[in-house]
Amino acid sequence: MPDRYLQVVEPTDNVATALRELDAGEPVTVAVGGEERDVEVQADVEFGHKIALEDLAAGETIIKYGKSIGNASQDITAGEWVHVHNVESNYGRGDLADDDQVQAVSE
Amino acid sequence: MSEFLGYERDDGSVGIRNNVVVMSTAPYANDTVKRTAEIVDDAIPITHPLGRCQTKPDVFQTYRTLLGYATHPNTYGAVIIAHAGEIVDGDELAGDVADTGRPSASINIHDEKGVMNALKAAVNEAQTMVRDASEQKRVASDMSKLTFGINCATSDTTSGLCQHKATAGAAWRLIDDHGGRAMFAETPEFFGGESELAERAVNDEVKQEILDRVERWDQRLQATGYDVRGAQPTPDNMDGGLTTIEEKSLGALVKSGDGPIQDIVDYGEKVPDGAGMYIMDTPGHGAESVTGIGAAGAHFMIISTGQGHALSNAVMPTIKVTGNPNSAERVPEETDVDVSEALVGDEAFDWATDQLWDEIEDVVNGKLTMSEALGESQFAIHRIGPST
Numbered sequence: 187m188p189d190r191y192l193q194v195v196e197p198t199d200n201v202a203t204a205l206r207e208l209d210a211g212e213p214v215t216v217a218v219g220g221e222e223r224d225v226e227v228q229a230d231v232e233f234g235h236k237i238a239l240e241d242l243a244a245g246e247t248i249i250k251y252g253k254s255i256g257n258a259s260q261d262i263t264a265g266e267w268v269h270v271h272n273v274e275s276n277y278g279r280g281d282l283a284d285d286d287q288v289q290a291v292s293e
Numbered sequence: 294m295s296e297f298l299g300y301e302r303d304d305g306s307v308g309i310r311n312n313v314v315v316m317s318t319a320p321y322a323n324d325t326v327k328r329t330a331e332i333v334d335d336a337i338p339i340t341h342p343l344g345r346c347q348t349k350p351d352v353f354q355t356y357r358t359l360l361g362y363a364t365h366p367n368t369y370g371a372v373i374i375a376h377a378g379e380i381v382d383g384d385e386l387a388g389d390v391a392d393t394g395r396p397s398a399s400i401n402i403h404d405e406k407g408v409m410n411a412l413k414a415a416v417n418e419a420q421t422m423v424r425d426a427s428e429q430k431r432v433a434s435d436m437s438k439l440t441f442g443i444n445c446a447t448s449d450t451t452s453g454l455c456q457h458k459a460t461a462g463a464a465w466r467l468i469d470d471h472g473g474r475a476m477f478a479e480t481p482e483f484f485g486g487e488s489e490l491a492e493r494a495v496n497d498e499v500k501q502e503i504l505d506r507v508e509r510w511d512q513r514l515q516a517t518g519y520d521v522r523g524a525q526p527t528p529d530n531m532d533g534g535l536t537t538i539e540e541k542s543l544g545a546l547v548k549s550g551d552g553p554i555q556d557i558v559d560y561g562e563k564v565p566d567g568a569g570m571y572i573m574d575t576p577g578h579g580a581e582s583v584t585g586i587g588a589a590g591a592h593f594m595i596i597s598t599g600q601g602h603a604l605s606n607a608v609m610p611t612i613k614v615t616g617n618p619n620s621a622e623r624v625p626e627e628t629d630v631d632v633s634e635a636l637v638g639d640e641a642f643d644w645a646t647d648q649l650w651d652e653i654e655d656v657v658n659g660k661l662t663m664s665e666a667l668g669e670s671q672f673a674i675h676r677i678g679p680s681t
Contacts, residue, residue, distance in 0.1 A: 191637070193454055203450045203534065205637055233619060234450040234534035234599075248536075251453070253485060255540035268536065270522070275537035277484040278514040278521025288518035 188217035194239070196252030197221075201236040201268050203250075208237065214265075225265040236268040248273050295471055297657045298431035299438070303394025306366035307434040309592045309657045312337050312608055313422040314362055314371045315415060318383045319344040321376035322402060325411050329372065332412075333419040335426075336372075337607045341674055344381035350677045352380050358561040358674045361588025363390045363397070365608050366438075369426040370396030372418045374411065377403035396422050431659070437472035437568070439657065442591030442609065444478065445545050446579050448526075449533020449599030453544025455616025455636035455645065460597040461550035462646030463653060464570065468552070472568045476591055477549045478575040478582040481510045481525055485539030486546045493554045503557050506574050525577055533600050533617075548597050560675050561588035579604045580673035583611070593656055595649070601627045605664030605671065612662055614649050629663050 191206040197219025208214070208231040216223045216239060223239050231237055236250070242262040247254045259274045266272070280288060299307035316339040317326045323340035330338035339362055343355045363371035363386065371390050375383030387399035398418035405411040441464055445452060464475035483490055487507040494500035514521045525538045535541045555569035561584075564571045573589060575582040579602070583594060587609040596604050596613045601624035605611045615621050618633035630652050632645035656662055664670065 195454070203454065205451070205454075232534070234617070236450070236534060236536070250540055251486075251543040253489075253539070253543055255485065255543065256537040269534070270531055270536055273536045275520075275522060275539060277511055277538050278481070278525060280515045280517040281520040283515040283518065287512075287515055289516045 188215045188222050192216045192237075194218050195250060198249055198252050200239050200242060200249050202239055203236055204231050204233060207231065207233055228263060228266040231267050238262045238264055238266050238268050240264050295436050296433045297436060297439070297654070298659070299434040299657070300367075300369070300429055301432055301434065302366060304364070306590065307438045308365070308367040308369075309439075309659070310367040310608070310610065311369045311426045311429055312365075312367050313369055313419055313426055314339050314608065315419055316359060316363060316371060316373050317341065317344070318359065318373060318375040318381045318386060319379045321345075322374040325374050325402060325408050325415060328412055329374070329415040329419055332416050333423055335423045336419045339607070339672055341672060343674055343676065345376075345379050346680050347380065347676075348678050348681055354560055354677060355674055356381050356386065358584065358588040360386060360389055361561050361563070361590060362608055364393045364395060365587065366590055366592055367608050368395065369429065370422040372398045372400065372415050372422065374415055375399070375401045377401065396425065398422075435472075436467065439467060439471070439473040440564070440589070440591045441467050441473060441475040441653075442477075442583070442586040442594035443475060443548050444579060444583050444586065444594060444596055444604070445482065445548065446596045446598040446602030446604040446613075447529045447533070447600040448541055448544060449530065449535060449617060450540075450544070451533075451615075451617040451633075451636055452597060452599040453547040455642075456597045456599075456614050456632055457544065457548035458642045459614060459616070459630075459632050459635070459645035459649045460548045460595050462642065463595065463649045464548075465550050465552055466646065466650060468568050468570060474564060474567070474569055474571065476564065476571045476573055476586055476589060478573040478586055479545065479577040480506055480572075480574050481514065481521075481538065482542045482545040482577045483507050484511065485537075485542045490546060490549075490554070493551065495553050495555055499554060499556055503554070503572065506557060529600055558589070560585045563589050576675055578673070578675070580671045581675040583609075584671075584673050585675060593653070595653075598627075603627060603664070603669055605662075605669045607670035607672070610656055610662045611664050612649070612652055612656055613664070616645070626663055626667065
């Protein structure tokens with residue numbers, strides 16, 4: 187039986203949202219579309235946070251709601267906590283903008 | 294229910310509250326506004342730091358927003374307090390309010406020869422208005438008169454999975470079954486979902502306008518030279534599990550459902566009568582987006598929240614709904630409707646929509662929301678450019 191507290195929105199998603207706290211080392215079964223996926227949770231995960239459903243290489247697209255929510259900023263293994271430490275956004279990236287696009291702002 | 298009991302206005306709108314507002318046109322009138330509202334029971338103070346030394350785009354926006362509140366369907370009458378001669382003109386504002394048939398008064402601190410005289414004049418006007426307002430009775434009115442605001446607040450990963458579905462369900466029930474309007478906002482929170490959103494536009498012009506406005510926001514944020522993360526998503530969003538603005542956006546868009554988008558309008562701009570879903574172009578900053586939607590005349594606002602939030606408005610009641618069971622337990626005083634059983638229990642999303650709709654029916658007929666009972670409210674007009 188898949189764990190109802192691990193929610194995947196679209197079958198193409200490669201992350202699941204935890205609707206309970208997860209423990210490191212815990213084996214979980216996740217419903218992905220009509221299939222079931224078994225992964226081992228790699229670290230304690232708080233309510234509402236995400237785990238990877240498969241191994242993801244640095245630069246690979248993180249998919250939720252069937253769409254990109256950013257890219258892996260480092261290699262991520264199945265069952266790993268997926269959050270700000272290993273995912274970067276593709277919007278509002280003034281830090282990556284060309285100098286001529288940027289207005290001078292002091293830090 | 295296709296009718297509710299509301300307050301009829303001469304301009305054809307119908308309110309769900311009968312507020313008297315006391316409003317400043319510039320920061321130097323703010324204290325006189327606050328003191329007036331402290332003396333006159335039931336008068337609602339509206340203060341802000343704008344209205345002076347602003348460039349024209351901001352002047353128009355400030356004026357439009359203030360006029361929106363002074364002529365809001367829930368507003369009976371308005372006392373406008375100006376400091377001196379200002380680019381946001383108090384007499385002009387009071388005149389525009391009077392044109393809608395509402396009682397209005399214009400008080401100028403400079404002309405009154407000081408704040409003490411101005412306070413006395415403002416108290417006299419507000420006292421008369423609240424007594425007159427208290428005599429007006431609610432009458433049966435058609436639900437098609439209602440406009441429904443929608444906003445997120447401290448979103449987390451539960452928002453897009455649960456409470457936003459209930460919010461969308463209730464909004465489309467008002468539109469499809471009762472001929473009303475709904476409006477959502479927060480353009481930077483379309484990042485990552487803009488293509489699908491634009492496809493819902495009723496025509497190509499609106500579709501392109503949605504895409505252009507999203508692109509403009511991304512350019513504005515890039516021009517800062519910094520990564521927007523921390524501002525979007527916010528630290529409390531990230532605590533709740535949201536990793537990027539794209540993830541926040543894709544969840545946020547769930548609250549608008551999947552039906553057609555009639556138009557995307559400027560900050561504080563009113564929308565035409567008739568049924569349909571509208572977008573207002575605002576930042577994701579909740580106090581600013583909610584203030585903008587209120588200026589458009591939304592009768593009430595669903596605040597669909599993940600972690601719980603004090604976000605509220607003095608003129609437009611806010612109904613807070615969460616599907617996060619931990620939030621409902623942690624901040625019960627900020628939770629009007631708890632639909633978490635649809636996320637972690639055995640209830641369906643239709644049940645969640647029904648729960649929210651029942652509360653909406655009660656609130657439009659006069660039941661106080663959690664925020665109203667606590668006297669909580671914020672007012673923050675979005676500014677475009679620099680002061681000068």
